[in-house]
Amino acid sequence: MSGQKFDNKIVQWVDERLPIFSVLKESAVDYPTPKNLNYWWNFGSLAGFMLVVMILTGIFLAMNYAANTAIAFGVVEHIMRDVNYGWLLRYLHMNGASFFFICVYIHIFRGLYYGSYKAPRELLWALGLLIYLVMMGTAFMGYVLPWGQMSFWGATVITNLFSAIPVVGDYIVTLLWGGFSVDNPTLNRFYALHYLLPFVIFALVFLHLVALHTTKSNNPLGIDVTGPQDTIPFHPYYTVKDLVGIGVLLLIYLAVVFFAPNFFGEPDNYVPANPLVTPPHIVPEWYFLPFYAILRAIPDKLGGVLAMFGAIVILFFLPWIDSSKVRSAKFRPIFKQIFWIFLAVCLVLGYCGSQPPEGQIVVVGRIATAAYFLFFPLLWVLGKIEKPKPLPQSISAPVLKGASAGHAAQKMEKA
Amino acid sequence: MADTSTSASGTPPEGESRRDFLLYAASAVGVAGTALAVWPLIHSMNPAADTLALSSTEVDLSSIAVGQAITVTWRGKPVFIRHRTDEEIEAARKVDLAELRDPETDDKRVKKAEWLILVGICTHLGCIPMGQKASDPKGEYGGWFCPCHGSAYDTSGRIRKGPAPLNLAVPTYTFLTDTSVRIG
Ligand code: HEM
Ligand code: FES
Helix, strand or coil, X not given: CCCCCCCCHHHHHHHHHXXXXXXHHHHHHCCEEECCCCHHHHHHHHHHHHHHHHHHHHHHHHCCCCCCCCXXXXXXXXXXXXXXXXXXXXXXXXXXXXXXXXXXXXXXXXXXXXXXXXXXXXXXXXXXXXXXXXXXXXXXXHHHCCCEHHHHHHHHHHHHHHHHCCCCHHHHHHHHHCCCCCCHHHHHHHHHHHHHHHHHHHHHHHHHHHHHHHHCCCCCCCCCCCCHHHEEEHHHHHHHHHHHHHHHHHHHHHHHHHHCCCCCCCHXXXXXXXXXXXXXXXCCCHHHHHHXXXXXXXXXXXXXXXXXXXXXXXXXXXXHHCCCCCCCHHHCHHHHHHHHHHHHHHHHHHHHHHCCCXXXXXXXXXXXXXHHHHHHHHHHHHHHHCXXXXXXXXXXXXXXXXXXHHHHHHHHHHC | XXXXXXXXXXCCHHHHHHHHHHHHHHHHHHHHHHHHHHHHHXXXXXXXXXXXXXXXXXXXXXXXXXXXXXXXXXXXXXXXXXXXXXXXXXXXXXXXXXXXXXXXXXXXXXXXXXXXXXXXXXXXXXXXXXXXXXXXXXXXXXXEEECCCXXXXXXXXXXXXXXXXXXXXCCCEEEEECCEXXXX
């Protein structure tokens, strides 16, 4: 123990036995943060905020919910109509999932644009993707709980994906269902897992932060911090900035909750599940649409499933696929354009996923799928041929112009 | 490791290998034990005894006119029973097996040619194909059409077009009389 760290005696006493206060001080107060972070760096903390909102609203919903196919649909309506503020809890939770995904998607694309996945942040990136995967599982199972038509048919189609696996596929599907179709045992286990997984996410977020605080934050210039002159303490600068972000997020999120609570939803999910009638057009929640489009683009069952999972798995390898050492797109003129094209491709895929698979949409979906996968080899080649713009000498250098302009030019070949 | 005196005095090789053996043996027992302990957890997720017991359904066919079809539930799944017309039977028999993705003759898929009995679940991702009602689209091959991703089945329930890999499954069934059948 290195002597007196805190003025308060009790805090000091506790800290000597369990260093929660030191850890907090190091990681949320003194934590040296690059001084040039822009607003795109808000979305990590916003996603964390949404996780807390989801867990809180979820726990109170759970107090009124019952996972039984005979009553689940009615019980959700009971939450909406009879439980005090039940409508608010449910709409916060339902739309919270969408806003959680919005934050995470922006957070991921931020990482892509500024090269935050590159060394030494490979594991930080991988942990982020793991969180994203578990989130998708959680949201999928949550959507089954209200036991509407989309709940049921979404669950049927997605669990059936596993039947594409050769030999063991059917056993896996039966194991997932606990029966011969999506039914009461399925609803029960999905509820158990839907309650569990957010806490798994919580643990993964913790590891994500440990990794972050080991490698430290990337920044819009994508260059390493050279010394204390490049950083400012996390508190109060970024705590306040994060709070501003939370304010803006709440403004939009609550506007949707109060004025358009079913904006992201599907009317079919207000029809009770009917195992004998498939709705004419099954669509997953919007955050799954690009993957759904990839699934349907390949006219082969196993191929479609592999492509869909492959679209995510390949992201884990991105740090090794991208052969350029320059992180930020600011200094990579060609990558910058390809980045925007990739983003557009993802949006087109999302649109295709939302449409019935007929005519032109099929063709567009296939082209977009090919473009999605082409992005990765292209990144590899690009790193070899692209000539990056000169990198500034340090984070402070562009600000203290005159003095270091000459140095910056000298350093350009460093990359 | 804790025993520095032995290693310092130069451990005889067989002493190390006996320890290694004990380590491997203990690890193997540990792994096997863990696997045995995990199995009940996994198996508890498989269908329970009462779910398995709900396994047969009896259907009276006398009210189904030629050209009509009904849907019954068996193990929570829809089962299609179609009273086929002569043209439908003819069309199903005429198909060249080489054209089929999942080659099967019509004879092998029915017990009585006029009664086609199938599990009404698309073999792609489990939607229920349309084609049971007179007003439903039946697809290019006159059987069923799955709206989810566009699979088309023929009048024998065989896959002809779209992403589904297999023919609609034929459940086990027995005719109790000429007009009643037990599925399962
Ligand atoms: C990662 C965080 C979470 C996500 C992304 C998520 C997502 C969802 C989604 C999409 C729904 C369907 C909403 C609807 O259409 O009605 C749902 C329902 C539900 N969730 Fe969550 N959830 C999360 C955390 C939790 C937690 C921690 C709990 C419980 C402790 C919980 C309990 C429930 C309950 C009881 C329902 C059914 C009631 C309803 O449909 O509104 N959720 N969840
Ligand atoms: S589920 Fe029938 S075509 Fe996909």
